[in-house]
Amino acid sequence: MSTHLSKLLAACAFALAAAGVCAPAVSAPAEKHPKAEDVLKAQAKQAKSRSKKAKAGAAAAAATAAAATAAAADPLSPEVAEPDITDTVVTDYACELNNKITIYTNEKDDSHIALRWKKRLHRLERVGTTTGALRFENPHYGLIWIGIPAKGILLDSKLNRQLANECKNAQQATAVVAAAPEDKKS
Template identity: 70%
Template sequence: MATLLSRLLAAGAFALAAVGVCAHASAAPEKNHPKAEDVLKAKSKAKPKAKAKKAAAAGAAAAAAAVAAPAFSAEDEAEPDITDTIVTEYSCELGNKITIYTNAKDEGHIALRWKKRLHRLNRVGTTTGALRFENPFWGLIWIGIPAKGILLDSKLNRQLANECKNAEQAAAVASAATAQKNG
């Protein structure tokens, strides 16, 4: 019992001594290597320049975004006139429906019905040959390719409707599926 007690007291004394050493070590000021001090001084002098460059770059990016930002017109917000148009119905996945109204005289615009609202979309040129129409006011983007169409929301960065197919596209998919089964 006496040996156990002496061991406990020795361990406690060692722990107290270790705490005292650690306290002194942490209280002592940290001294850097002379070369490290030179590097730290150089970095502290360089930081204001880097911050100024970042601020200038951010200002230039904001100015470029303001120039590139599309200007909204009253036509983008107002409902378009759909008289004398060709109507194409699209059935999309998840039961969504889209109706597109096109006018042979005006290929630069379409009217798109989505969720009981009619939107005017402006044609945007593409390098791929896909049909792309946008309405920057509402944030709608319609992309049409020969196999399907997709409706995007550019303000929320998400898909609204995907796998949208009109009657011709759906028939082409069905005939390809039967040809694959028979072939």
């Protein structure tokens, strides 16, 4: 029954539209409601303040980006400048996949190291850890060096991947070789 009723209403609507009874609305001057005007004015003010805030935020972001670019381009910035390695202790590390890392440490400054990776020298700053591991970072290049008594690892925090693993200096490598024959005797 409901389908017959809906078909009947649709037919009536079609007939009325064909007869011209349902003529399109004529644009007559609309009555202005005082509360509606107040709401529209308030919305307009909010839109203006949002656009001003957005422009100010965009300007601040542009200024911050410009400052970061200037710092990155500044060769005197400690993160970008090549560190001075005079009067340092040199430690060479042999890593998996024939990767080589050289670390330069200064006895007077234990809060920084210089790390040579892929023919480039980077300055890394010490970061405190709760585990006792040595952790050094350079946020500009995204390099992280983690040293534990058994090995070292070099990470790229920007690409979220390992650059070098199982990095061992001569002392760490001899400790592993000396321990291996003892294991065979047991």
